[in-house]
Amino acid sequence: SQQGEEDPQALSIQEGENATMNCSYKTSINNLQWYRQNSGRGLVHLILIRSNEREKHSGRLRVTLDTSKKSSSLLITASRAADTASYFCATDEDDYKLSFGAGTTVTVRA
Amino acid sequence: DAMVIQNPRYQVTQFGKPVTLSCSQTLNHNVMYWYQQKSSQAPKLLFHYYDKDFNNEADTPDNFQSRRPNTSFCFLDIRSPGLGDAAMYLCATSRVGVGETQYFGPGTRLLVL
Numbered sequence: 212s213q214q215g216e217e218d219p220q221a222l223s224i225q226e227g228e229n230a231t232m233n234c235s236y237k238t239s240i241n242n243l244q245w246y247r248q249n250s251g252r253g254l255v256h257l258i259l260i261r262s263n264e265r266e267k268h269s270g271r272l273r274v275t276l277d278t279s280k281k282s283s284s285l286l287i288t289a290s291r292a293a294d295t296a297s298y299f300c301a302t303d304e305d306d307y308k309l310s311f312g313a314g315t316t317v318t319v320r321a
Numbered sequence: 322d323a324m325v326i327q328n329p330r331y332q333v334t335q336f337g338k339p340v341t342l343s344c345s346q347t348l349n350h351n352v353m354y355w356y357q358q359k360s361s362q363a364p365k366l367l368f369h370y371y372d373k374d375f376n377n378e379a380d381t382p383d384n385f386q387s388r389r390p391n392t393s394f395c396f397l398d399i400r401s402p403g404l405g406d407a408a409m410y411l412c413a414t415s416r417v418g419v420g421e422t423q424y425f426g427p428g429t430r431l432l433v434l
Binding site: 253259261307309314 | 325327352354361362363364366369409411413415417418419420421422423424425426427428430
């Protein structure tokens with residue numbers, strides 16, 4: 212079942228700007244992952260944050276996790292046209308299955 | 322190098338005509354998943370295999386079945402496709418364990434006429 216809810220549904224920014232999207236979930240988790248999906252393609256894993264971590268960085272990506280609020284955010288800094296994609300958060304509860312949010316569609320304008 | 326391969330990339334079938342989608346992996350992962358994704362929606366898990374053990378999601382229609390003849394291959398069979406089954410079908414693999422990354426194939430876009 213879908214556990215994550217993402218906000219906003221869509222985001223349009225200028226190249227070079229930062230993009231921030233949020234994910235909220237309902238039940239306790241072990242980990243939260245973010246995936247990217249280019250149009251008409253499969254999903255690609257971006258980053259995982261564990262429930263005992265508060266912040267994690269990977270290149271131009273910064274992820275935060277607030278387990279008390281059951282929410283996470285993904286920040287993409289200095290966006291590029293190639294960052295145009297849909298971004299999904301995914302949570303695992305007690306096994307290896309993932310529950311995906313509805314996604315945020317990001318458009319980066321040149 | 323492709324790690325999760327799906328064939329075909331596009332499949333057109335007729336209403337009620339059985340169709341099979343295939344997935345293969347070179348990662349030697351224990352777990353293989355099939356997701357259905359409709360436009361602007363989250364991927365919805367249909368079922369998964371942990372080795373040879375088949376695990377169906379409670380709300381997956383009986384119309385959808387799967388086979389995993391060996392570690393590398395997994396098939397999705399849609400016995401009698403309806404118009405509502407038009408979607409992108411994504412195959413993914415992972416090692417078993419909490420916090421493992423899932424590796425996705427490029428997907429098969431199914432069109433039902």
